Amino acid sequence: MSQQPPGNIDSGVVLDGSYLAASPTPAEAVALAPRGAARASAIRGHEPVIIGTVTVLLFFVVWQGIGLLRDRSPDGLALGPFLFVPPSQLFLPAPLDIAKAFQAYVQDGRIWKDVAVSGQELAIGYVAAAILGIILGLLVGWYARLRYALDPFITFLYATPRIVLLPLFIIWFGIGVESKIAVVFLGAIFAILINTTAGVRNLDANLVKVARSFGASDFQLFRTIALPGSVPFILTGLRLGIGHALTGVVVGELVAAQFGVGQMMAVAGATFQSSKVFAGLFLIAGAGMLMTFTLQRLEQRFQAWRPKPN
């Protein structure tokens, strides 16, 4: 078999939510069968989306319900022996409150400036981390001497939560976008670098033998075996990097910034505008989901050769 890193990479990368959701249990299959195979398969094809949408909608309905309950009977609702007291709006705003706060945020125009600033920090920091992380990871993975030379630094920085470097970055780069770009970059690069390195080093011994047997040079070995073999690792690194990058943007702006979604959240939090904090949270989550989705598209393109689950 190809591709066996420390731990099985095949399962590591392929096993995500969509894989689990795609295979119906026998009980479901039986329940669907009598209604006609064509209809059953049409439903099953969209099952992941349908079920997911329903649970999310249900979640928001219940959440909003708590808000409505608060408006109706602020003193609480007796449920048999228990008294359910809905949390105050400051503690937990309802979805419609958040939507209203979001609307106000859009209307006063601040949102564009914030999104532009945060987006810039995220994009520049993350893209730079991706490019440098992949290139450096490939080199460090391939050249053992370079690895020996850089390993202490990589280990040191990887072991340090990079966010603690923020005070230094603010001294060095000021409270503008630069300090945030730096923290996003450092936050994301190590996941990408370390995974890429692991991917290059994870050579399939059988394939190396094939390459050597056909007289492949070191460079050919790198290009035809090591590089394609490391693609799944690189994609995993890129995906992990997204989380680190988003953390960098938000925390960076929470600490010190003039603009940005994180900065907006910090101000809103300090002034007890919890709806606005939630609005920012959804904005950040949306950005993360968008990036992850884009990356999944990329994965599908790069990994057409992977065996399909089912």
Next chain:
Amino acid sequence: MSVAVKLEARRVAIKYRRQSTGLDLVAVDGVDLRIDDGEFVSIVGPSGCGKTTFLNAVDGLIAIESGALVLDGREIAAPGPDRAMVFQQPSLLPWRTVTGNVLYGLEMQHRGGEESRKTAARLIDLVGLEGFADSWPSELSGGMQQRVNLARALATDPELLLLDEPFAALDAQTRETMQQELLRIWGATRKTALFITHDITEAVYLADRVIVFTARPGRVKLDVRIDLPRPRDLRLKREARFIEYERTIWESIREEVLRTESRAQVA
């Protein structure tokens, strides 16, 4: 007129330095062998006797300790385009299609290009994979993957084809089909072939000569010429002459296995 000698092994010894103990392990010692041009030779022997080791040395993947290994009059020092190996595991590049895999050896030898695509297409047909040229390895059965493995080796048009138990992982039916296919392909190309197997029937059925290795350190114990007409078909396996060959070889291997077992008991 005598046929040219293709491969000659003279007192070949191969050692491994074992990482676990730091001691040397002599895998083969004193292999003497001559293989003529166009001959199909099978090698059998007890497990661990050094068959794969010897084949790897012929391919140039590992160096020999002493003796001489001569191909077409030149000492073997490294892998070369005059040899190609069919590995026990299909060992296909999962990110290359069937065509991409068949082209792999040619690309490594800088012989890619338009002509090579035609070669690949022809070989894919030859090994019976019409219609699968653009499939990924993960979409093929084990037998089909082994056919690609074979086509990949044939694509470089080697002088000497090295096969290390290529059908060991296949089920009995697929295995017989592949044996017949191999004979058909070999009949069409007449390459010199060195074929390792654990299956005595397979060894006799395919080969002009069957060589039995001793237990480790491996050395040639028996060299049997198989005088059976070609083209061969599977009914041959039921004939008395065939069974007689099998018995001779079986006895020889058994003797080796018993010898090592008794040696192990003494120790």
